Amino acid sequence: MRVKIKSTAREHGMNLIELLVVIGLIVLGGFLGACIAELIGLIHGGDTSKIIGRGDAIGSVAALAGLIFWGIWFGKMDKIHPPCRCGKSNWKDFELSHAENYRNVWQCACGKQYSWPKWQLWFEIIDQNTVRLFMKRNYFRSWREANEQEIKNQSNEITRIPAKL
Numbered sequence: 001m002r003v004k005i006k007s008t009a010r011e012h013g014m015n016l017i018e019l020l021v022v023i024g025l026i027v028l029g030g031f032l033g034a035c036i037a038e039l040i041g042l043i044h045g046g047d048t049s050k051i052i053g054r055g056d057a058i059g060s061v062a063a064l065a066g067l068i069f070w071g072i073w074f075g076k077m078d079k080i081h082p083p084c085r086c087g088k089s090n091w092k093d094f095e096l097s098h099a100e101n102y103r104n105v106w107q108c109a110c111g112k113q114y115s116w117p118k119w120q121l122w123f124e125i126i127d128q129n130t131v132r133l134f135m136k137r138n139y140f141r142s143w144r145e146a147n148e149q150e151i152k153n154q155s156n157e158i159t160r161i162p163a164k165l
Contacts, residue, residue, distance in 0.1 A: 025063050025067060026060050026063050026064050026067070027060070029059040029060050029061075029062055030056045030059045030060035030063070031056075032059050033055040033056055033058045033060065033062065034053075034055045036055055036059070037051045037054060037055020037056070037058075038051070040055075082114070082122035082134075082135045082137070082143045083135065083143060084110060084112055084114070085112060085134070086108060086110040086112070089143075093108060093109045094106045094107065094108055094109070095107055097113055099113055099115070099125050099128075100128060101128070102115045102125060102131065103115065103117055104116045105125070112125075113125040114134070115131055120137040121133065121137075121154070122135035122143070132151065133146045133150060133151045133154040134146060136150060
């Protein structure tokens with residue numbers, strides 16, 4: 001079974017909660033801008049109503065610009081697929097797969113399977129009961145091979161599907 005991966009933003013758009021968070025952050029930015037403008041107006045003296053209006057607009061625009069830049073950065077980081085042991089790392093080289101007891105399983109074109117339970121962890125599925133931490137990504141960096149200490153400390157249970165009660 002081959003699954004085509006599309007950009008989430010193009011396929012689904014925003015849900016209501018995501019939209020409310022973005023609007024709330026812009027309003028919060030405006031509120032903080034107005035508060036800062038009020039403080040500056042009180043310190044310098046003068047008509048604070050014009051200053052507060054400008055601070056509100058500046059704060060909202062700054063919050064919107066921050067959200068846009070964060071979205072661009074996150075979009076670029078999400079385009080980087082973790083590599084396979086064979087060296088392939090392009091999205092088209094992987095397809096969604098299934099392995100009993102593991103979640104978010106990806107299969108490389110070479111046949112190896114991996115579990116991607118969290119955004120920054122990439123486990124190699126060795127057999128039905130064994131996975132091994134293969135790659136790790138820090139929040140602001142690209143993928144790197146996990147060192148022995150990280151492999152020893154990482155719990156394999158993170159990749160398992162929780163048992164139904």
